[in-house]
Structures are given as structure tokens and as C-alpha cells.
Amino acid sequence: MGVLLALIPAFGWGIQPLIASKVGGSPSNQIFGTGLGSAIIGLIIYSMYGSVSGINFWISFGAGFLWSLGQVGQYISYTQIGVTRTMPITTGLQVVGTSLIGVIIFGEWTGVTAKLIGLLAIILVVIGVTFTAVQEKQQGASAKGSMTRALAVLVPTTIGYWAYGALPKAVDASGIHLFFPEMLGIFVGAIIFNLVTTKGKSFVQKESWMNGLIGIDFGISSLAYLFAAQAAGVATAFVITQLNVVVATLGGLYILHEVKTPKELTYTLSGLALIVVGSVMTAFI
Template sequence: MSILIALIPALAWGSVGIVTTKMGGTAAQGTLGMTFGALVFGLVSLFGYVLPNFGAEFAFNPRIWLVGFVSGLFWAVGTAGQFVAFKKLGVSVGNPLSTAGQIVANALMAAAVLGEWTTAKMWFFGLISIVLVAGGAVLTALPDPKQKKESQAEKTAYASGFTALIISTIGYMMYFVFPNLLSKLGFISEAVRSEPNGSGLAYMTSIVGPQSLGQVIGAFVVVIFFMKEGHQMFEAGTWRNMTTGLVWALGNIFMFISAANPQVGQATATTLSQLGVLVGTFGGIYILGEKKTKRQMVYIVIGAFLVVLGAIMISNLGKL
């Protein structure tokens, strides 16, 4: 059951690129609209779940609020970069490349910094699984060498798209790892982190409310000062993309629940969440109509198989 819950983020997050493309608007409007939807979900979870179940000690804990808020700022950077990449590269290309970067960064950070891989055998098979997942994700994005050469404009778009993906990967890495890192460093006490009964459910669900505020504020900063699109922040595309935010928020809360669960852990939870690459890749092709050649479809099928194989391996490292 723990693994099934950990797969919910894959379904939700894999759908984000598809939903935001269907909703329309610019990358900035997608970023803002998504944070507005996430804010609605975050406040509902804070007052409808955390406060009645765990009390004000968790719902309004200043240290939890600081951790959640900063995590939300990192997320805003990651999401803005990802939406720019989706616009430049397409969902079926941007999604697997974004996935590859996140898997490598998050799993290694969780293993090396958070100490979740404790034996040489876990490291050996963990690194193999990362190579499989990352390699499979990259394979899904390979172009067909027989296709016509790209124009200079297309090359420029790809270059800016790849730059956005690098920024996005850094932002998402810190968003994922930051709550557990602060616990590891002692800023969040073990007593708070483990409630109730060692599951970590209280801490991780308490983060979601303040995190959503950090997401909104971070999105405003990114959109106004870096994307330079403050003049069209509140147009129709932004409000439509609130749906994207609600879809994302569903995956978010289950991601943090899984990361806090000792039976799953940070490295496994983040890796399983990235199986959304299958939803995003095939959804981009069959739902959004992004064109692929027969050769590319072969790459995609092989890549999807490697992603699933690597994810299965990494989700079972705790048994070694």
C-alpha cells in the first residue's frame, strides 16, 4: 500500500504538462495559475486536516512554517524553469529530460546528504538504477537523426529550453530535499518530525500550507523580475491554470507523505514520483498530438522500459 500511495505523485505530476498545455497561456501564466491552485489546496489541507488532527502545535509551528515557505520558493523556481522548457521543447521532450535531471539530483542528495543508502550494496544497485532511469528518460527525448536539420531559431529555442531545465532541476532538488535536510540538521526536532508514531505524517502535511504561500510569492518574483511578464499576470490563462495547480497539489501532499514514511524514504519517494515521465511522454504524443517518427517511438518504448526497471530497483533498495 505504501508503494501505491507513492505512485500517486507520478500520475498527478505526469499530467501537469498536459493539463497546462490544454489550459493555454504563457509559461508565466502557467506558473502563477499553478501556484494559485496549490494555495487553495494548501489552505484547505492546513485548516481542514492539519489543524483538527494535529493542533496548532503543528499547523502554526514557526519552524515548520519557515521550512515550508523556503521549500515553496525553491519550487517556484523549479516550476517556472520547467514551464519555459515545456514551451521551448514540447512536453514529450521536456518532461523526460526534466525527469532525468530530477532523479539524478534528488536520489543522490537523499542518499549522500540524508544518508538513506547505508551499505555498499545499496550504493551499487542504487547507482545502477539511477543510470537506468536517467538513461531511459533521455532515450525518450532523442531526435530521429533522419529528420530534417533544425533551423537556427529551433536551435536557439532548444538551447534556452535546456538552460531552463538546468535551473528547474536545481529548484526542484532543493524543494524535495529541504524539509528532510532541515530535520537532519536538527532545525526540526526528531519528536516533531516523527509524529505520529514515527510516520512523519504531521510534519509533512503541516509543511503544505506555508509551502503554498512560498510558492505564490516566489512565482510573483520570478514572473515580475525574471520573466518580465507582470503586465499579463491576471489574464485568463492564469485562472485556467489553477486547475493545473490542484492536480499538482494532489501529487505534492502524497509525495511528502511517502518521503516521511520509513517504509518508503526520500530517495524512493522522489524516484517513484518521477514515473510521471511515462504519463507526460505518452500523453504529449497521444493527447497533445506531438509528432514522433517510428524510430523515435522505438526509443520511447525502450526508454520507458528502462525507467520502470530502474524505478522498481530503487524502490526495493531497502530490502538489501
């Protein structure tokens, strides 16, 4: 049952960028919809399970708020380099950053063997990300410029994902009780981003509300992950959910019809394999 539950976020998180691309709209529309849908699922869970309070509430809220920063970076990057390049890069950055935070701050990967295996895993992920970013020279300077701009957005905003993964570790409470403040934080982050970028104009645009599908998908997938981790263990659930990068990248190729040369496709598929292998290694240390 735990394995089957873990397949829900693997698929659900993987189709998020596909939904965003099909529904359309600007990054402002997409993050508002994400926040709205997440808040709806959060409220449902709050009515069933309740929530933490006090400082634990605000830590969890902050984790969700910072997650919205990372998600905005993804949405912006989709418009610059597409889903097939964005997803492997952002996944690699998340795996590397979250792993290093776990080692440096929370003392994970104890022992020389664990650290060596972890280092090898990180190297594999970094090589995999590099492979997925390969672009042939004939695409010209504009393609390289787009990649540079995308990385300038993705790298700093990924800090939001790192915080989302790290902050709840400072809270002594079950994941289900952290769920509502995290989703609320995402919604508030989305509102603030829209107020800053569109002065609130995006609130009345239909694309903003249609993108609520992304938030509902994210909320359900995140909830499924909590139950999967409880049933099958965190390591097993984490490994299975890493398939989301495969779903997103292949979906970008075959559903969104993003174009890659034969050489780029070979590198991308090889890079995906390395990212998944590296992620799996970190889960079993």
C-alpha cells in the first residue's frame, strides 16, 4: 500500500509543469493558482486533523512561504528553457542542497562510509544535471542566453525548496499536523508575489483560477507522500517520488512537444538516469 501511495506524488508532482504549460498564463497566474489549490486542500486536512500552534505553526508557515519562492523560480524558468531542461536541473539542485543541509546542520550521514557514498551520489546528480543542460552549438547565442537567465533565477530561488525540506525538521510534530500551515504559507507567498508583480490584477484573470488545478494536484500529492512515508518508510517513499522528474521530462518531450536534437535527447535521458540513481543512493545512506 505504501508503494502505491508513493506513486501518487511521483505522478502528481511530475504532471504539475505539464498542467501549468497546458493551462497557460504567466508565472503570476500559475503561482496564484498553486497557492489557492494548496490552501483548499490544507483547509480540508485542517478540518480533519487540526494543526500545530505557536512557534511550530510559524516555522511550518515559513517553510511553505519559502517553497512558493522556489516554485516561482520554476514557473519563470519554464518560459525560458522549457520543462525538459528546468525539471532535471531544479531536481538536482534540490537533492544536492537538501542533502548538504542534512549533513552540515542536522548531522546526517554519520560515519566515513556514509559520507563517501553521499559524496558519490551528489557527484552523480551534478553530472546528471550537467548532461540535461547540454545544448548543441547550432542553437546559437540566444539559447545559451536563455539558459544563463534561467539558472540566474533557478539557483537562488531553489533556496526556498531547501528551506521547505529543512525547516519542518526543527518541529517536533507529525507531518499531517504541519500540513495546514505549510499550505497556508504557500498561499500567502503566492498572494504577495502577485501583489508585487501585477498589483493584484492577476487575481481576476481566469488563468489564475484555472491554475488552481496545480495547487490541488500538489496538495493531494503532498498528502499522499505523508501517508506513503508512514506506511513504507521515508527512504522508500522518497526513492519512488523521484520518478516525478522522469514523468515531467518525458511529458515535456512527448506531450508538450519540446524539441531536442538527437544528441541533446541522449544526454538528457542519460542525465535523468544519473539523477535518479544519485537520489536513490542518498535515500539509503
